[in-house]
Amino acid sequence: MSFVSVTDVWQSYDGRSIIERVNLDVAEGEFVSIVGASGCGKSTFLRLLLADERPTRGTIRIDGGAPAVEPGRERGVVFQRYSVFPHMSVRDNIVAAESFATGLGRFFGAKLRAARARADGTLDRIGLAHVAGNYPATLSGGMQQRLAIGQALTARPRILLLDEPFGALDPGTRIAMHDFLTELRAETAMTVFMVTHDLSEGFKLGDRVLVFDKPRWDPDYPEKFGATITYDFDARDGGIPYQRILEKAPGLAPDIVSDIAPDIAGPA
Numbered sequence: 066m067s068f069v070s071v072t073d074v075w076q077s078y079d080g081r082s083i084i085e086r087v088n089l090d091v092a093e094g095e096f097v098s099i100v101g102a103s104g105c106g107k108s109t110f111l112r113l114l115l116a117d118e119r120p121t122r123g124t125i126r127i128d129g130g131a132p133a134v135e136p137g138r139e140r141g142v143v144f145q146r147y148s149v150f151p152h153m154s155v156r157d158n159i160v161a162a163e164s165f166a167t168g169l170g171r172f173f174g175a176k177l178r179a180a181r182a183r184a185d186g187t188l189d190r191i192g193l194a195h196v197a198g199n200y201p202a203t204l205s206g207g208m209q210q211r212l213a214i215g216q217a218l219t220a221r222p223r224i225l226l227l228d229e230p231f232g233a234l235d236p237g238t239r240i241a242m243h244d245f246l247t248e249l250r251a252e253t254a255m256t257v258f259m260v261t262h263d264l265s266e267g268f269k270l271g272d273r274v275l276v277f278d279k280p281r282w283d284p285d286y287p288e289k290f291g292a293t294i295t296y297d298f299d300a301r302d303g304g305i306p307y308q309r310i311l312e313k314a315p316g317l318a319p320d321i322v323s324d325i326a327p328d329i330a331g332p333a
């Protein structure tokens with residue numbers, strides 16, 4: 066049985082169709098990468114999974130039920146820009162995230178001490194124990210993003226939603242973060258949805274790579290039709306080498322290829 070089930074989902078804003086006819090079944094523990102041209106509705110799709118918004122049409126089911134409005138234990142989320150609290154120490158960032166995600170309110174006394182001990186366990190796991198007392202501003206970009214992932218994991222969510230989590234990092238840090246995420250995934254068996262602008266990253270980390278694109282196009286009214294999943298590639302065991310994706314998907318729009326994989330795009 067699928068763990069996340071998306072059936073005929075549409076989303077429009079003020080009559081502008083953003084995504085349409087999206088159908089998807091994801092098993093628990095799968096890692097799903099999402100790519101597509103800028104503005105095609107990838108973040109919108111994540112917000113629907115997060116239940117930040119309700120779809121204009123269609124249904125989303127997580128483990129057979131409607132997604133809870135409060136992400137809490139079910140879903141954790143990480144965005145491209147660091148979402149850490151700058152005025153709190155690294156340890157207190159984890160404590161605050163836990164109290165927020167679990168809806169338990171601020172911790173005091175023995176509960177605070179216990180939460181700090183749990184936070185230290187999380188920091189150990191994400192390699193930040195040595196900077197537990199520091200403020201986030203003293204950390205590198207990669208460390209801040211690890212902290213953001215640590216925050217998302219405090220409530221032990223079953224689904225992790227990542228919106229271009231490594232987009233702001235330099236290439237070396239990015240590769241270190243790939244290793245970190247791969248290890249974390251092996252430990253937790255989480256289901257992951259990751260939006261990325263990098264096809265090679267999508268294939269490296271994902272079990273599947275979904276491409277969002279507009280299959281219908283009205284030149285007089287470009288906003289008439291929304292994007293949907295036009296390809297669902299198997300990326301398990303490395304899948305097809307991403308460089309050869311055009312052999313498998315000759316219909317992949319050139320503007321998408323030049324956006325997500327400029328190294329294999331043909332001349333403009």
Ligand SMILES: Nc1ncnc2c1ncn2[C@@H]1O[C@H](COP(=O)(O)OP(=O)(O)OP(=O)(O)O)[C@@H](O)[C@H]1O
Nearest residue numbers: 078079083101102103104105106107108109110260
């Ligand atoms: N709440 C909203 N109200 C109105 N329009 C919105 C809203 N949220 C998103 N949009 C519009 O929907 C479109 C899709 O946005 P979205 O951020 O989902 O695209 P994206 O594929 O994630 O883009 P990018 O790759 O650039 O991050 C954009 O044109 C955006 O302006």
